[in-house]
Structures are given as C-alpha cells and as structure tokens.
Amino acid sequence: MALTWQPDPGSLQQIMHLLKESQSPDTKTQQELKPKLEALNQYPDFNNYLVYVFTKVKTEDEPTRAIAGLILKNNAKVYYASFPAEIKSFIKQEALQAIGDPSPLIRATAGTLISTIAMRGELASWPELLPSLCHFIDDPNYTVCEGAFSALHKICEDCYDQLDSDALDRPLNVLIPKFIQFFSHQSPSIRSLPLPSLPPNVLLDVFLCRSHAIACVNQFIITMPTALVANIVPFIEGLFAVAGDEDPEVRKNVCRALVMLLDVRATDLLSHMHPIIEYMLVRTQDANEAVSLEACEFWLTLADQAICKEALGPHLNQLIPILLNGMKYAEIDLILLKADAEEDQDVPDKDSDIRPRFHRARTHHQEGARPDGADGDDDRDSDEEDLTADSLSDWNLRKCSAAALDVLSNVFNEDLLPVLLPLLKQNLSSQDWLVKEAAILALGAVSEGCMNGMLAHLPQLVSFLISSLSDRKALVRSITCWTLSRYSHWIVSQPHDQFLKRLMSELLQRVLDSNKRVQEAACSAFATLEEEACTELVPYLAEILQVLMSAFSKYQAKNLLILYDAIGTLADSVGNHLNKAEFIQLLMPPLIGKWNELKDEDKDLFPLLECLSSVATALQSGFLPYCEPVFQRCVGLVAHTLHQTQVAIANPELCAPPDKEFMIVALDLLSGMAEGLGSNIEALVVRSNILTLLYQCMQDPMPEVRQSSFALLGDLTKACFQHVKPCVGEFMQVLGRN
Numbered sequence: 208m209a210l211t212w213q214p215d216p217g218s219l220q221q222i223m224h225l226l227k228e229s230q231s232p233d234t235k236t237q238q239e240l241k242p243k244l245e246a247l248n249q250y251p252d253f254n255n256y257l258v259y260v261f262t263k264v265k266t267e268d269e270p271t272r273a274i275a276g277l278i279l280k281n282n283a284k285v286y287y288a289s290f291p292a293e294i295k296s297f298i299k300q301e302a303l304q305a306i307g308d309p310s311p312l313i314r315a316t317a318g319t320l321i322s323t324i325a326m327r328g329e330l331a332s333w334p335e336l337l338p339s340l341c342h343f344i345d346d347p348n349y350t351v352c353e354g355a356f357s358a359l360h361k362i363c364e365d366c367y368d369q370l371d372s373d374a375l376d377r378p379l380n381v382l383i384p385k386f387i388q389f390f391s392h393q394s395p396s397i398r399s400l401p402l403p404s405l406p407p408n409v410l411l412d413v414f415l416c417r418s419h420a421i422a423c424v425n426q427f428i429i430t431m432p433t434a435l436v437a438n439i440v441p442f443i444e445g446l447f448a449v450a451g452d453e454d455p456e457v458r459k460n461v462c463r464a465l466v467m468l469l470d471v472r473a474t475d476l477l478s479h480m481h482p483i484i485e486y487m488l489v490r491t492q493d494a495n496e497a498v499s500l501e502a503c504e505f506w507l508t509l510a511d512q513a514i515c516k517e518a519l520g521p522h523l524n525q526l527i528p529i530l531l532n533g534m535k536y537a538e539i540d541l542i543l544l545k546a547d548a549e550e551d552q553d554v555p556d557k558d559s560d561i562r563p564r565f566h567r568a569r570t571h572h573q574e575g576a577r578p579d580g581a582d583g584d585d586d587r588d589s590d591e592e593d594l595t596a597d598s599l600s601d602w603n604l605r606k607c608s609a610a611a612l613d614v615l616s617n618v619f620n621e622d623l624l625p626v627l628l629p630l631l632k633q634n635l636s637s638q639d640w641l642v643k644e645a646a647i648l649a650l651g652a653v654s655e656g657c658m659n660g661m662l663a664h665l666p667q668l669v670s671f672l673i674s675s676l677s678d679r680k681a682l683v684r685s686i687t688c689w690t691l692s693r694y695s696h697w698i699v700s701q702p703h704d705q706f707l708k709r710l711m712s713e714l715l716q717r718v719l720d721s722n723k724r725v726q727e728a729a730c731s732a733f734a735t736l737e738e739e740a741c742t743e744l745v746p747y748l749a750e751i752l753q754v755l756m757s758a759f760s761k762y763q764a765k766n767l768l769i770l771y772d773a774i775g776t777l778a779d780s781v782g783n784h785l786n787k788a789e790f791i792q793l794l795m796p797p798l799i800g801k802w803n804e805l806k807d808e809d810k811d812l813f814p815l816l817e818c819l820s821s822v823a824t825a826l827q828s829g830f831l832p833y834c835e836p837v838f839q840r841c842v843g844l845v846a847h848t849l850h851q852t853q854v855a856i857a858n859p860e861l862c863a864p865p866d867k868e869f870m871i872v873a874l875d876l877l878s879g880m881a882e883g884l885g886s887n888i889e890a891l892v893v894r895s896n897i898l899t900l901l902y903q904c905m906q907d908p909m910p911e912v913r914q915s916s917f918a919l920l921g922d923l924t925k926a927c928f929q930h931v932k933p934c935v936g937e938f939m940q941v942l943g944r945n
Contacts, residue, residue, distance in 0.1 A: 212297065214259050222247070222256050223264070226271050226278075244278065254282055254294055261316070262301040262308075269312050276305075276316035280323045287327045299324065303339055306358060307351035314350070318358035326365045330375060337378050341385060349416065356389075356419035363426040371432040379427065379434035387438060389420035390445035417449060421460040428467040439475055443468070447479075450486055455495035462490055462501040469508050480518050488522065491529050496537065500604045503533060506611035510618050523619070523626045531630060533608030534645040534652075536682070540605065549681050550721040555763055605645075609652045616653040621660025627653065628664070635671065640680045647675065647683065651690030658697075665697055669706055676713045681720075685728035688717060692732035695739045707740070711747060715754040718773075719761060726766050730758070734773040737780045744777070745784045751777065752793040759797040764811070767801075771814040774798070775821035785822070786829040795833060798822065802837070807844060807869075816841075816872040820879030827883045834880060838891045841880075844873040845900050852907075867909055874904065874915035881922035889927040898923075898934055905941045913945060 225247075229240050247253040260267065260275035279298065287295070302324070305317035321336070330336065340362075343355030359382075363370065370378045424442060427435050435442065446461050465483060468476055476483060490502035506526065509515050519526065536544070545551070616623050627649070634646035650668065654661070661668070672694075675687040691698070691710060698706045714736065717729035737744060744751065755777070758770050774794070778785055785794065798819060805812050819837065823830045851865035877897070881888050892898070901923075904916040920938060924931050931938070 212255055214256055218252075219256060219259070222253075223260060223267065223271065226260065226274050229274060230270055248282060248286065251291060251294060254279060254290065255297060257282070258298055258301045261313070262305045269310050272310075273312050273316050276313070276320055280316070280320045283320065283323050283327065287324065287329075299333060299336075303336070306340070306343055306354040307346070307348065308354065309350060311353075314354035315357055317354065318361045321358045322361035322365045325362050325369070328369075330366060330369050337382070341381070344385075344389065344416070353415045353419070356416050356423070360419045360423050360426075363423045367426050367430065371427075371430075371434070377434065379432055383424060383427070383434045383438050384441075386420045386423045387441050387445045389416060391417065391448050415456070417452065418454065418456040418460055421446070421449070421457065421464060425460060425464050425467065428464065429471060431471055439472065443475065443479070447482075455493070455498050458490060458493065458495070459498045459501045462487070462498060462505065466501065466504045466508050469505065469512065473512050473514065477514070480514070484518065484522050488525050488529060491526075491533065496604055499533070500602070500607055503530075503604060503607040503611060506530070507607070507614055510611070510614040515615075515618050519615075520619075520622075523623065527612075527623070527626045528630060530608045530612050531634065531645060531649055533604045534612070534648050535641045536605060536644070537603070540603070544682070544724070549679075551723050554723070609648055612649055613652040613656065616656025618656070620656055623653065624657055624660045627657075640678075640683055643675075644680070644683045644686055647672065647686050647690050651686070651693045654690070654693035662697070665694065666705075669694060669698060669710075673706070673710055673713050676717055681722035681725050684717060684720065684722070684725045688714065688725070688728035688732040692735040695732075695736045699736070699740045699743060703743070707743075708747075711736070711744075711751075715751065718754055718758055723763060723766060726758070726762060727769050730766065730769040730773045734769075734776040737773065737776045741780045742782070742784060745781055748781065748784065748790055749793070752790055756793055756797050759801070767811070768814045771818040775818040778818075778821040778825035782825050783827050785825045786827050788829075791826065791829050794822065799833060802840075807840075807847065810866070810868075813868055813872050816876045820872075820876040823876065823879040824883040827885070828887060830880065830883055831887060834884060834888070835891060838877065838880060838888075838895070841873040841877050842895050842897050842900065844869050845877075845904065846896075848873075849900060849903055867907070867912055870904065871911050871915045874901075874912075874919050878915065878919040878922045881919065881926045885926050888923075889930065892923065892927055892930050898930065902934065902937060902941070905938070905945075917942070917945070 225240060225244060228236060229244065231237060231240075257275045257279040261272050261279060264272065283290075283298070290298075298320075302317050302320050305313055306321075308314050308317065325333070325336065340355045340359050344352050344359070346352050346355070363382075369375060370382065424435065442464075446464055449457055450461050452458055452461070465476070465487070487502050487505045491499050491506075493499040493502065506519075509519060512518075631646050631649060634642050634649075637643050637646070650672070669691070672687050672691050676684055676691075678684050678687065691714070698710060701707070714729055714733050717725055718733060720726050720729060755770065755774055759767075762770055785791070798815070801815055802819070805815065823834075823837075848865050848867060848870035851862075852867070855862040855864040901916055901919060904912055905920070907913055907916070920931070
C-alpha cells in the first residue's frame with residue numbers, strides 16, 4: 208500500500224491548512240479547529256494524509272509536520288485497534304523511515320509514534336521493528352543512529368514488560384548487551400578522529416547515542432531482569448568507562464544508574480564503593496545542575512543502606528562542605544523567588560501562587576503531634592516545605608542537599624557534629640547572606656538526628672537564631688522561622704524567661720512582616736510552637752490573638768490559609784481557655800467577617816470551616832451567639848452537595864459531580880459544634896433535618912465523607928442522644944457494614 212497510495216491534492220491542501228491553523232496561539236481558534244480535526248477521524252484516509260504530511264512533505268516547516276505526527280500518535284493511542292490492516296502497515300513502514308529524518312523534532316516524534324504503536328500490544332505483530340532499530344543504531348550516519356536510539360529509549364520506557372516476555376523470546380537478551388556496547392561507542396568511520404574535530408551536529412548525535420544507550424539500560428535496573436543480571440559486570444564497567452564523559456546528559460545517566468544500582472543491587476557495588484563515593488563527591492559539584500542533582504540523590508540512597516556509616520564515614524570531611532554549598536540558593540532560585548522584593552505584602556496573590564490544599568481530617572486531640580511537623584497532615588507539614596521552607600515547587604539541588612544532610616544526621620547522629628559545627632560556626636558569621644541562610648537551613652535539617660549532640664550548643668544557637676529573625680534579608684528571616692520551629696520542643700522545655708517569651712514576641716512580629724514569604728514561614732512556625740506549648744501559651748493569649756487578628760487585614764489569599772491553620776491550632780492547643788469574653792471579642796469578629804464574605808461555592812471556605820471547627824470545640828458555650836447561622840449554613844452545604852450528587856448520577860453526561868469537600872468540612876464543623884456546645888446543640892438539631900442528611904452521608908461511596916459522618920454521629924450521640932435514639936437501628940446497620 209505504501210507504494211500505491213497517493214493523496215488527493217485538494218484534500219491534502221485542506222488538511223495542511225488545518226494543521227497550520229492549529230498552531231495559532233489564539234485559544235478561540237484552537238477550540239474551533241479541535242472538532243474539525245476530530246471529525247476527520249471518521250474518514251479512514253485521514254491517517255494516511257497525516258502519515259504523508261509527517262514523512263513525505265519535507266518542503267513544509269517542521270512544526271506542521273510534527274503536529275501531523277502528534278495527531279497521528281494520539282489517534283493511534285485511541286483508535287489503533289480499529290485501523291484497517293493496510294493503514295497500520297503504512298504507518299509502521301513510514302514511521303520507521305522517519306527515524307533518520309534530518310530534523311531532531313521529526314525523529315523524536317517518530318520515536319514517540321513507534322512507541323505508542325508498540326504499547327498497543329503490537330510488538331508481537333511487528334516482528335521487523337526491533338531488528339530494524341538494532342540495524343539502524345549500527346548505521347554510520349549518526350542521525351539515523353540517534354533517531355533509532357531515541358525510539359528504543361521510548362520503547363524501553365513504555366514496553367519494558369513486553370521486552371522481557373517469553374512470548375517475544377525475551378528481546379532483552381539481545382538488546383542489553385547491544386546497549387552496553389554503545390556506552391563508549393563511535394562509528395568505525397570516525398573512531399580514529401578526535402571528538403573536537405567532528406562537526407557540532409555529528410558530535411551532538413555521538414553524545415546522544417551514548418546517553419540513550421545508558422538510559423535504555425537504566426529502565427530495567429529496578430526490575431532487574433535476567434538479561435541485566437547476566438550482564439551486570441560489563442554494565443558497571445561500561446558505566447565507569449564513560450563516567451567522565453564531557454556530555455552532561457551522559458554523566459547524568461551514569462549517576463542515575465549508580466543511584467538505582469545502589470538501591471537494588473548494592474552488593475554488586477561494594478568492591479567499588481570507595482571510587483564510586485569519590486566520583487559522586489565530584490559529580491555533586493558538577494557545573495551542570497541536572498548532573499549535580501542526580502549525584503546528590505546518591506547520598507539519600509546510601510543513607511538507607513546498612514553499609515552507609517562504614518563506607519561514608521571516612522568521606523564526611525569532604526561531603527559535608529559540598530552539601531552545605533549545595534544548600535545555597537542558586538541564581539535561578541533567587542529570580543523565581545523574587546528575592547529582591549523585600550516588601551511585597553500589598554501585592555495580590557496570583558492563582559498560581561496558591562498550592563492545591565487537601566482537607567485535614569479533624570481530630571479531637573492534637574497534643575501528640577510531632578514537634579518537627581512531620582505528621583504530613585496539613586499544609587505546613589509537606590516534606591518539601593519541611594526541608595527547605597522556600598515554596599519552589601521543583602525538586603532541586605538545594606532541597607536534595609538539605610534532605611541528604613537530614614537523613615545522614617539520622618545515620619551518624621552526634622558523630623556528624625565534629626565536621627559540621629566548625630563549618631556552621633564559620634558560615635553563620637559570613638557576610639554573604641546566602642552562605643548564612645544555607646547554614647541556618649542546615650541547623651534545621653540536623654535538628655532531629657543530632658539533637659542530643661546539639662543540646663550543649665542550643666542556648667547560644669537559639670539566641671543567635673532569635674536575633675536572626677530581624678535580619679535585613681527576607682529569605683534569612685523566613686528560613687530562621689522554620690529552623691526555630693524544629694527546636695520548639697527544646698525551647699518550650701526551658702524556663703519561659705530564657706527563650707520562649709523572647710521567641711514568641713519576635714515570631715509574632717514576623718507574623719506581621721512586610722514580606723509575604725516571611726509571614727507564611729512565621730505563621731507556620733508559630734502553629735508548630737502552639738502544638739508544642741499547648742496550655743503554656745495561656746498567659747500570652749491576649750497578645751497572640753491581637754497579632755493573629757491583625758494579620759487578617761495584612762494577609763493576601765495564600766497566607767490567609769496558613770493563618771486559619773494557626774488560629775485553629777491555637778484553639779486545639781489551649782482548648783476552653785479561649786472561652787473568655789475578652790478573647791472571644793478579639794477572635795470572632797474577623798472570622799465571622801470572612802464567613803459572611805465568602806459564598807457557598809467558594810473553596811476558600813474549606814480552611815475557614817476547618818478553623819471554625821476547632822474554635823467551636825474550644826469556645827464551648829462561648830460559641831452560642833454564633834452557632835445558629837453557622838449550623839444552618841453547614842446543614843445547607845451538606846444538603847446542597849447531596850442534591851448535586853444525585854443530579855450528577857442521574858445526568859452524568861450533563862452534570863459534573865460536586866466537590867464533596869464542601870460536605871466533609873461542613874460535617875466536621877458540625878461535629879466541632881456538637882463537641883463544644885454539648886446539650887446546647889439540641890435545639891438546633893430539633894429544628895433541622897441533619898439526622899436524615901447524616902444517614903445519607905454515612906452511605907456515601909467516598910471514605911472521607913463516611914469518616915466525617917461517623918465522627919458527627921458520635922458527637923451528636925453524646926450531646927443529644929434522645930434525638931439520635933429513634934434512628935439507632937438504621938445507623939447500626941450502616942456502622943456494621945463499615
């Protein structure tokens with residue numbers, strides 16, 4: 208068919224026009240074109256036209272050809288099983304021919320298309336694919352070699368289980384030795400030439416082939432198939448042979464391979480551990496951050512191995528300074544963090560500034576929460592923030608270095624300090640604020656693993672840290688908040704006059720800082736301090752509430768979420784000590800103001816409802832003046848969500864299911880009110896249909912809804928059992944099923 212099919216010129220021009228139009232940056236144009244392109248799928252020849260544009264119309268610009276290839280790939284992903292046999296053959300043949308296209312974009316798209324077809328279970332019915340690709344990687348034309356390797360790399364990623372299948376005679380038995388041969392491969396025609404004398408495009412393809420070869424084998428390290436086990440020695444030797452390659456992508460893949468091998472086959476590396484550690488020390492300082500980040504992962508993985516202390520102990524003098532240096536903000540980090548914007552409290556948050564949040568399950572007793580914020584339940588406890596306190600979303604060298612120091616401190620404990628403390632003493636007094644900031648981060652990172660050894664130094668260090676809360680640099684102030692929170696357990700255990708009063712005063716000033724990042728860090732740190740201090744904060748409640756309520760007028764949308772958490776945590780920590788008229792007058796007006804301001808469909812209600820749940824429980828009878836409108840709104844939210852759910856079930860094509868978190872947080876707030884108000888909630892229950900709604904919620908398929916429903920049932924049973932009693936038989940059946 209490939210030799211006989213030819214496009215109709217008029218139809219070809221129409222399709223190419225649509226493909227060009229689809230590149231428009233205008234969203235409206237794209238939306239209008241999408242159904243037109245989708246409609247063309249009803250014509251079997253449409254995929255032939257896509258193949259033709261992708262592989263034959265080489266006078267066209269690369270983006271148009273690539274879009275044709277990507278649409279073809281998407282069609283194959285969805286409709287491939289229904290393609291006629293002759294179209295399947297045409298696509299396969301032409302895709303293989305495109306492997307050697309001069310354009311890297313077209314070669315990459317061809318590889319993606321081939322891998323997509325292979326994923327449809329086609330490896331068995333495409334017997335020429337793997338032999339053809341293996342033949343192509345031996346081609347003296349490095350463009351063809353690179354294109355074939357790119358396709359093989361994608362196939363190894365997507366079809367690794369098929370490649371080790373008996374049904375296909377285990378292609379890995381051939382592929383893995385072949386890949387290993389290419390680790391230091393150069394074509395015979397250019398092997399005698401020094402690499403710098405090669406044309407830049409050929410030199411790039413040489414590097415890409417080596418990089419692809421290592422990456423292909425890397426796909427199988429975790430599963431460790433028989434073919435790799437049989438070739439493990441030449442694989443490791445091959446990695447050592449290219450460990451110093453001048454191409455960063457090769458070095459990155461070497462580091463990745465060694466990290467994964469350490470994780471799953473550490474015994475194979477034992478005899479080479481000293482030179483591997485020496486190599487990783489160098490690569491962790493690589494000028495290319497992708498390489499240094501991959502190498503830094505080695506220390507995290509090594510920390511999990513029984514051999515860590517023995518193998519790494521002699522190298523701590525070299526490693527610790529490298530990690531401290533890696534913990535400094537990179538230039539790109541400072542740009543992304545707008546580090547020069549010291550006073551930004553009046554700059555409105557963008558939607559992209561606010562991370563997705565997740566509902567925190569309500570608990571009745573939180574005094575046992577870990578002081579290091581590692582229970583993972585709320586926004587301030589994410590591992591990422593816990594180790595770096597900087598809100599950069601991507602895993603980077605700074606975060607990895609801090610994480611490595613953290614886990615190694617739990618391996619070496621106080622044995623780490625003779626190396627670490629002299630460096631920290633020097634860095635904490637540095638005139639370079641980036642060096643000082645990284646040292647403060649390091650103090651926080653080792654707080655858990657080295658605590659016993661740090662005790663003698665903490666009086667001096669904590670005093671220094673409290674002073675650093677007023678540093679001129681916002682990023683120093685913010686990281687200091689986080690580090691002090693890591694030592695809050697020790698601080699609270701000392702006489703209040705020694706540290707706690709001063710820390711609380713300084714931290715509350717930072718809660719009202721003019722920099723949003725400092726506000727966030729301080730508010731989060733104060734919440735951690737609240738969990739640790741609990742009722743020891745009672746003498747200072749007036750001062751604390753005045754500051755937290757003042758923050759309502761300063762905070763933008765993102766930090767309001769942290770503020771709600773701090774207020775809720777305070778209520779959990781001091782309990783009914785909040786139930787005093789002067790405290791209620793401070794606390795409730797701003798919260799009720801936000802309550803009245805937010806609409807029922809506004810997701811900013813979630814953290815406010817969670818906060819009010821804790822407040823209602825703590826205030827007990829003090830919440831009575833506010834209870835009726837809050838109760839009625841919560842019941843309304845539950846009823847509305849249940850109704851939306853029923854409508855969506857009845858009309859799945861017309862109505863999207865509702866966000867059930869509205870119902871979950873409403874149930875939790877009702878539970879908090881029932882616990883706090885006790886029998887005073889009886890009148891509200893009588894005038895509502897909450898028990899009917901509760902019965903429906905208890906049968907919801909979503910576990911989180913049922914969990915909150917059962918909690919409310921328990922609190923209502925304690926508060927007004929006489930109204931629950933008539934429903935006990937029905938409730939018990941549901942409880943039994945759960």
